Amino acid sequence: MTSSSKKGLIFNIQRFSIHDGPGIRTTVFFKGCSLQCFWCHNPEGRQAHPQIQYFPERCICCGECLAHCPNHAHTVNNDFHLYLRELCKNCGTCTETCYSDALEITGKYMTADDVMEEILRDRMFYETSKGGVTLSGGEPVLQPKFAKEILMRCKEEDLHTAIETCGNYQWQELESALPFVDLVMMDLKLIDPMKHKAACGDSNERILANARRLALTDKPIIFRVPVVPTVNDSIEEISAIIKFVQSLVELRMQHSNGKEKCAEIQLELLPFHRLAADKYRSLGLEYRAKNLEPPSKAKMNELAKIAEIHGVEVIG
Ligand code: SF4
Numbered sequence: 001m002t003s004s005s006k007k008g009l010i011f012n013i014q015r016f017s018i019h020d021g022p023g024i025r026t027t028v029f030f031k032g033c034s035l036q037c038f039w040c041h042n043p044e045g046r047q048a049h050p051q052i053q054y055f056p057e058r059c060i061c062c063g064e065c066l067a068h069c070p071n072h073a074h075t076v077n078n079d080f081h082l083y084l085r086e087l088c089k090n091c092g093t094c095t096e097t098c099y100s101d102a103l104e105i106t107g108k109y110m111t112a113d114d115v116m117e118e119i120l121r122d123r124m125f126y127e128t129s130k131g132g133v134t135l136s137g138g139e140p141v142l143q144p145k146f147a148k149e150i151l152m153r154c155k156e157e158d159l160h161t162a163i164e165t166c167g168n169y170q171w172q173e174l175e176s177a178l179p180f181v182d183l184v185m186m187d188l189k190l191i192d193p194m195k196h197k198a199a200c201g202d203s204n205e206r207i208l209a210n211a212r213r214l215a216l217t218d219k220p221i222i223f224r225v226p227v228v229p230t231v232n233d234s235i236e237e238i239s240a241i242i243k244f245v246q247s248l249v250e251l252r253m254q255h256s257n258g259k260e261k262c263a264e265i266q267l268e269l270l271p272f273h274r275l276a277a278d279k280y281r282s283l284g285l286e287y288r289a290k291n292l293e294p295p296s297k298a299k300m301n302e303l304a305k306i307a308e309i310h311g312v313e314v315i316g
């Protein structure tokens with residue numbers, strides 16, 4: 001069995017997940033991302049270090065955190081608790097003393113053994129549902145050695161593996177893990193590089209280049225598009241994404257030269273939602289998407305029809 005003492009920074013391990021690939025899965029969320037999409041549903045996954053989440057509605061003003069913080073980041077005055085994030089070094093000491101769970105730490109350094117122990121608890125469910133394990137984030141490929149080790153260990157256990165990725169990194173980082181990946185789910189948000197930079201904090205040139213390289217492999221791909229009002233819910237923006245995906249389907253077919261059946265390239269449209277609002281508040285972050293309305297079912301159907309017209313298979 002492969003084993004190492006390297007640690008990865010993980011912010012959640014979600015068991016019984018049914019939205020991150022086929023069947024029942026365990027999804028391992030890696031902390032740290034190279035994009036800053038303003039509507040991100042997992043803001044606790046962006047920074048590549050542990051962070052304190054503070055939920056003031058749970059605080060009972062007991063004062064325990066004051067006594068234990070080495071950096072004086074907490075004060076309580078007249079039954080009002082103030083957490084001074086600018087003084088906090090994210091050491092996590094206060095979270096251990098807060099019995100009402102008003103303070104929590106997100107992000108934990110784990111060994112591959114720790115992660116595998118969690119994963120293997122549900123082997124029986126993977127087998128009966130044709131499920132498996134998904135690495136997500138944040139961005140798992142930004143911790144390439146650790147991600148690869150988990151994937152290798154899963155394949156040693158004969159588990160189906162998937163990776164959810166934003167695609168924004170050097171190709172070699174993903175390429176070295178690909179032999180241990182059964183399914184790649186890659187986000188696509190916008191095709192125009194300037195619009196992408198405005199919405200996500202970085203250009204999409206590497207993402208599109210990596211998507212093209214991925215199309216030349218034999219890996220099944222699901223391109224996942226978060227449909228976000230004011231960003232990409234127009235017919236124009238979605239059509240641009242669909243045409244890009246269509247070009248990759250054609251590229252894959254040309255590359256295979258009719259020798260064998262090509263692995264699938266599919267599209268999944270995911271409606272924006274506002275469930276992350278509390279997480280932004282707990283991290284002291286502005287939630288710039290707070291006034292956006294989730295797209296209606298009719299709107300999602302309309303956009304899916306455009307994909308079908310272009311011969312791109314839509315799932316979900
Ligand atoms: S995480 Fe550490 S530094 Fe930050 S408030 Fe808690 S005890 Fe203080």
Ligand code: SF4
Nearest residue numbers: 059060062063065098
């Ligand atoms: S320990 Fe928790 S409940 Fe007590 S004052 Fe601090 S945040 Fe509030």
